[in-house]
Amino acid sequence: MHAIRLHAFGPAENLTYETTDDPEPGPGQVRIAVAAAGVHLLDTALRQGAQGPFPTPTPLPTIPGREVAGTVDRTGEGTDKNWLGKRVVAHLGTAPGGYAELAVTDADRLHTVPDPLDEAEAVAMIGTGRTALGILQYTDLGPDDIAVVPAAAGGIGTLLVQYAKHAGATVIGLAGGPEKTTRVQANGADLAIDYTLPHWPDQVRAHLGDRTATVVYDSVGGTPGRAAVDLLGKGGRHIVFGWSSEGILADAPLTFTDKELTERGITSESVLGPAMLRKAGGLRALETRSLAEAAAGRLRPAVHRFPLAGAAAAHHALETRGTIGKVVLIP
Structure with missing residues (x-):
């Protein structure tokens, strides 16, 4: 099969397109003929040698990627044969291997791809979609809300x-550059603002x-x-789930002291991690x-x-x- 392999940590150019052995499913596993493989911002950090949420750095060489969709073409010992030929999507968990024409995973990680979706859309929802829903469970949005969405x-x-x-809710979408703000407006935002321009908060306040x-x-x-936080009124909520402006290898989100929060009359909460999963009933519930x-x-x-x-x-x-x-790779 063809796959992307990483032999040394470093820049994006270290990702090479190669021919390698086909993987074989073990007991309780399936092999997926990959039609779409998800690319996560975390992948770029792991490529540079960061551990991310994992206990140790990824052993090299490796095939990166942990989100795939495609068709089951082989089953391992003891795996339900009914999976053969099914369109499926799966998050591979801690095991990489997604940037390839074939990928192996445990059958209990599989979801059937709903008919209205293509494989690339399914890949987007298995990772990015589950995260979005996990974040949204911390707020109960309604018509009285004004939501600001950076990125x-x-x-x-x-x-x-x-x-x-x-x-x-009324939605203010922030993005960098006219192409992106046009897409944000088309996506339904009431106001799309280019936050790379000076004085953009004044445009929001005027609106x-x-x-x-x-x-x-x-x-x-x-x-x-x-x-963006300065746009919040009394009782406003700052929901934190990343800090991309500081770089993917940074380890500290935007924070405020208790005194600042009290003076502003707002709250700030980081929502990624085990607490989000417990609240949602686990990863699989969010994926479903x-x-x-x-x-x-x-x-x-x-x-x-x-x-x-x-x-x-x-x-x-990225x-x-x-x-x-x-971002999705298509074999």
């Missing part, structure tokens, strides 16, 4: 905008008049995140709900496709914020 053209941001609009934001879904942090929301048309993932051989270009585009939506 609104990204995979998660796209879904947050859609969900908030379905809930009746809102005497109203103030009630929630900020912050995956950016840094100066843009702080400016995510795919169902997409199948019903309530959430529509944005997908930025690259050929499998172009994995290095995909990583580079790192330079040159993508719109979820």
Whole structure:
């Protein structure tokens, strides 16, 4: 099979397109003929040698990637043969291997791809979709809410905008550059603002008049995140799930002292981690709900496709914020 392999930690150019042995499923496993493989921002950090949430660095050489969709073409010993020929999607968990024409995973990780979705959309929902729904469970949005979404053209941001609009909220989407803000506007945001321009918060305030934001879904942090928080009124909520402005290898989100929060009359909460999963009933529950929301048309993932051989270009585009939506490799 063809696959992307990493032999040494470093820049995106270290990802090479090679021919390697076909993997074989073990007991309780299946092999998937991959039609789409998800690329996560975390992949770019792991490629550089960071451990991320894992206890040890990834052993080399490796085939990166942990999100795949395709058709089951082989089953291992003791695996239900009914999976053969089924369109499936799976998050591979701690085991990499997704950037390839064939991938192996445990059968209990599989979800059937709903008919309305193609494999690239299913990949977007199995990872990005489940994260978005996990974040959204911390707020009960309604027509009285004004939600600010930095990185609104990204995979998660796209879904947050859609969900908030379905809930009746006013949505302010922030993105970098006119192409991205155009996409955010088309996605349903009431106002799409280019936060790379000076004085962009003044544009938001002029649009809102005497109203103030009630929630900020912050995956950016840094100066843009702080400016977004300044739009919150009394009782507003700062929901933190990333800090991309500081770089993927950074380990500290935007934080406020108790005194600052009290003076502002707002709260700030980081929502990623075990607490999110306990609240949701676990990863699988989030994955199931995510795919169902997409199948019903309530959430529509944005997908930025690259050929499998172009994995290095995909990583580079992610790192330079040159993508719109979820990045997916197509073998």
